[in-house]
Amino acid sequence: MDEHSLLALVLYALIACCGIMGFVWLWAHKIKNAGVVDIFWSYNFPVIGIILLLFAPGFETRRLFICGMVILGGLRLGTHLAVRIIKHLDEEEGRYKQLRNEWEPNAERKFFWFFQMQGVSNVLLAIPFFISAINTDPELSVLEYAGVALWLLSVTGEAIADKQLANFKKNASNKGKVCDTGLWYYSRHPNYFFEWLMWTSYFIFALASPYGYLAIISPAVILYLLLKVTGIPATEQQSVRSKGEAYKKYQASTSVFIPLPKKK
Incomplete structure (x- = not known):
């Protein structure tokens, strides 16, 4: 796989994760609950996993293993968080409430960039997934x-x-x-x-x-x-x-x- 193709995969993942976080910020702004970012931080990893499963050129069995682990792990954690957070959607978690207080009067603007950095962190942390998914060696x-x-x-x-x-x-x-x-x-x-x-x-x-x-x-x-x-x-x-x-x-x-x- 050439460098251009790897950069394309990283770019796809970055656009997807930051785009999702942009929509999540709009929702969080509307309901005044920044805690929902945790749900989609977890769900962004399955998004990256799907991108790599579909577009990465590595050995198929290896891609199925790494992407399967990423998708299942992210969905489990994200759904667990969703169940917990959505039950109390009108009550922001204490640590985010503390951030909101510290960041006033520009809390919403700072939360936007905080959400975007969460999307960037998804891609940075996905380094093991990219490395494994582009490996074409047919032996595990x-x-x-x-x-x-x-x-x-x-x-x-x-x-x-x-x-x-x-x-x-x-x-x-x-x-x-x-x-x-x-x-x-x-x-x-x-x-x-x-x-x-x-x-x-x-x-x-x-x-x-x-x-x-x-x-x-x-x-x-x-x-x-x-x-x-x-x-x-x-x-x-x-x-x-x-x-x-x-x-x-x-x-x-x-x-x-x-x-x-x-x-x-």
Whole structure:
């Protein structure tokens, strides 16, 4: 595949993701809820997967594996978020409400560019998908099978963590309490851990292709975002605001990220 064709695939993905985020911003502006960006950030990865499945010239079986993982993983997470967010569409999530307050009086304009950067991040993080989908080698590597196995583990773990949290919140008697059951007994953010593990699986899969080492960018960026930017810091700040001392006690006794035995 020549450089021009690769750039064309990247351009298709960029136009699609940023275009979708433009429409999502219009919706978010109308309903005054920027939290819907999370839904479509997840759904944008299946969009990229479909583009690569249709237009990338790589070995078909490899494309089916990588694009299938991307499509299924993105649809699962996006639908989980959609179910959660749409139930409370008239109530903006605390971390976005905080951003809105900090960005006033130009909050909507800043949210537009924030949404566009989410679309750009979709394409940047898709580096493993591009690398794998343009590989024409007709033989699959043990690294690719290992990537698929790790992906199965990670998507299952994330789905279990999400389900456990959703079930906890469904119980009215748990209102105002901290979820510390199941995987949440061992980690404050098992869903984030398995999400990162999923991106690691894409990296391992891409290592079987030329320049696959460049795919390390994706799990590295995801880990940085989860640990330092929009993931754990924002989530924990909101949890402390809403649950106070109960959450601080939970912080003191559990692992922040990797599921580990409870602290004594």
